[in-house]
Amino acid sequence: MWGGRFGKESSDLMREINASIGVDKRLWREDLAGSAAHAAMLRDRGIIGAEDAEAILSGLGTIASEYERSGVAEDMALEDIHMHVEHRLGELIGPAAGRLHTARSRNDQVATDFRMWVRSAIAEADNAIGAFQRILLDRAEQHADSVMPGFTHLQTAQPVTLGHHLMAYYEMLRRDRSRFADAAARLDECPLGAAALAGTSFPIDRHATARALGFSRPTDNSIDSVSDRDFALDYLMAAVQCSLHLSRLAEELIIWSTSFFGFVHLPDEYSTGSSIMPQKRNPDAAELVRGHSGRIAGAMTALIVTMKGLPLAYSKDMQNDKAPVFEAHDLLMLSLNALAGMVEQTRFDTARMRAAAEAGYSTATDLADWLVQAADVPFREAHHIVGRTVKLAEERGVGLAELDLASLQGIDPRIDERVYAVLTAEASVRSRTSHGGTAPDNVRARIAAAKEKPGA
Ligand code: ARG
Numbered sequence: 001m002w003g004g005r006f007g008k009e010s011s012d013l014m015r016e017i018n019a020s021i022g023v024d025k026r027l028w029r030e031d032l033a034g035s036a037a038h039a040a041m042l043r044d045r046g047i048i049g050a051e052d053a054e055a056i057l058s059g060l061g062t063i064a065s066e067y068e069r070s071g072v073a074e075d076m077a078l079e080d081i082h083m084h085v086e087h088r089l090g091e092l093i094g095p096a097a098g099r100l101h102t103a104r105s106r107n108d109q110v111a112t113d114f115r116m117w118v119r120s121a122i123a124e125a126d127n128a129i130g131a132f133q134r135i136l137l138d139r140a141e142q143h144a145d146s147v148m149p150g151f152t153h154l155q156t157a158q159p160v161t162l163g164h165h166l167m168a169y170y171e172m173l174r175r176d177r178s179r180f181a182d183a184a185a186r187l188d189e190c191p192l193g194a195a196a197l198a199g200t201s202f203p204i205d206r207h208a209t210a211r212a213l214g215f216s217r218p219t220d221n222s223i224d225s226v227s228d229r230d231f232a233l234d235y236l237m238a239a240v241q242c243s244l245h246l247s248r249l250a251e252e253l254i255i256w257s258t259s260f261f262g263f264v265h266l267p268d269e270y271s272t273g274s275s276i277m278p279q280k281r282n283p284d285a286a287e288l289v290r291g292h293s294g295r296i297a298g299a300m301t302a303l304i305v306t307m308k309g310l311p312l313a314y315s316k317d318m319q320n321d322k323a324p325v326f327e328a329h330d331l332l333m334l335s336l337n338a339l340a341g342m343v344e345q346t347r348f349d350t351a352r353m354r355a356a357a358e359a360g361y362s363t364a365t366d367l368a369d370w371l372v373q374a375a376d377v378p379f380r381e382a383h384h385i386v387g388r389t390v391k392l393a394e395e396r397g398v399g400l401a402e403l404d405l406a407s408l409q410g411i412d413p414r415i416d417e418r419v420y421a422v423l424t425a426e427a428s429v430r431s432r433t434s435h436g437g438t439a440p441d442n443v444r445a446r447i448a449a450a451k452e453k454p455g456a
Pocket of ligand 1: 319
């Protein structure tokens with residue numbers, strides 16, 4: 001491609017370190033689409049002849065069906081996907097192929113291809129997240145009344161419903177979708193036509209190519225156009241946050257599936273056995289979702305460190321931008337789909353959850369609240385009274401609701417028999433009617449609103 005200036009061939013090692021085809025062949029669809037839009041624009045602006053343009057466009061079509069049929073045959077000497085396409089075009093249509101690269105550079109070409117690829121990746125991620133959210137809504141609806149212990153510090157805190165707990169993940173995923181939508185909105189500018197970095201003297205129409213490739217407008221600064229990879233970082237950061245959410249849910253499923261908790265029975269389809277211990281059912285898929293989030297965060301770090309301190313405009317370091325994004329996207333899609341499948345098919349042991357919900361004095365706060373509301377005790381004092389009540393129950397090895405009235409009144413005479421109504425887990429969750437609280441009616445209303453207006 002640049003033979004004119006060089007006396008000797010590249011060394012094998014140079015070819016090897018320089019080649020990116022093994023990775024960027026994944027951009028072939030975008031590369032062909034970008035080239036077709038560019039060729040049509042060159043023709044419309046009278047920069048290349050109609051006949052050459054026709055040959056180029058039909059040659060690009062042929063290459064598309066070849067790649068579709070048998071993939072991209074990698075040739076390290078041809079470095080990257082852009083040169084593979086141009087080379088093949090030359091074989092197919094002869095010297096007219098040499099006109100395609102008028103008024104563009106691989107710098108704006110790769111920036112355009114990669115943006116288009118990331119744009120599709122965002123759409124794919126958004127779809128998968130939406131599908132997962134619908135599963136969460138259904139499962140949450142089934143369990144709007146199922147009582148379970150809510151935890152802080154992984155210690156029993158207060159009773160909540162499983163529906164409410166699952167809806168917490170719905171909300172996380174809703175924010176993930178909005179982050180991906182932000183990334184898509186910022187990405188929506190086309191760098192094609194920035195050429196190497198300075199723009200071009202040819203009378204190109206950047207608005208036309210932007211439109212043809214589905215962008216709202218061209219970018220406004222040619223230097224920024226070829227040096228910017230914010231769109232890839234935006235994608236990675238949204239992917240990292242999403243994967244953190246998936247990882248936390250995976251971790252909960254892992255804990256909940258232990259014999260100690262026994263809250264869930266993970267589906268056979270997503271579990272494995274042990275080659276030595278016949279009794280084992282291992283939550284491998286959940287563990288891999290948890291593990292993959294680490295790799296996705298690593299991918300983000302890799303690109304951050306690559307971009308940090310690079311002088312404008314393009315440097316070859318930036319060729320390393322694609323592998324982390326491809327890896328993160330593949331891992332994110334797998335994680336989303338596998339975890340969604342797991343949540344869809346997991347059996348929740350609501351009886352065990354219910355039993356655990358009242359263990360650990362989880363309704364102690366309800367007793368304190370009752371003292372405040374029914375006996376006008378200041379909350380701090382009520383807190384102290386309940387502390388002594390819990391201590392007594394602990395000494396006798398019983399739950400709060402099993403303490404007889406005389407014992408309760410021995411601690412504080414303002415307690416009367418009405419208190420027993422608030423000491424069950426069901427009463428506790430039913431009372432949490434504040435906005436966003438765990439009361440089953442609240443949760444059902446949130447689910448209905450989410451089903452009506454997904455994303456809101
Ligand atoms: N394969 C290159 C990349 O992905 C294409 C751009 C090459 N530009 C250059 N000036 N060498 O970054």
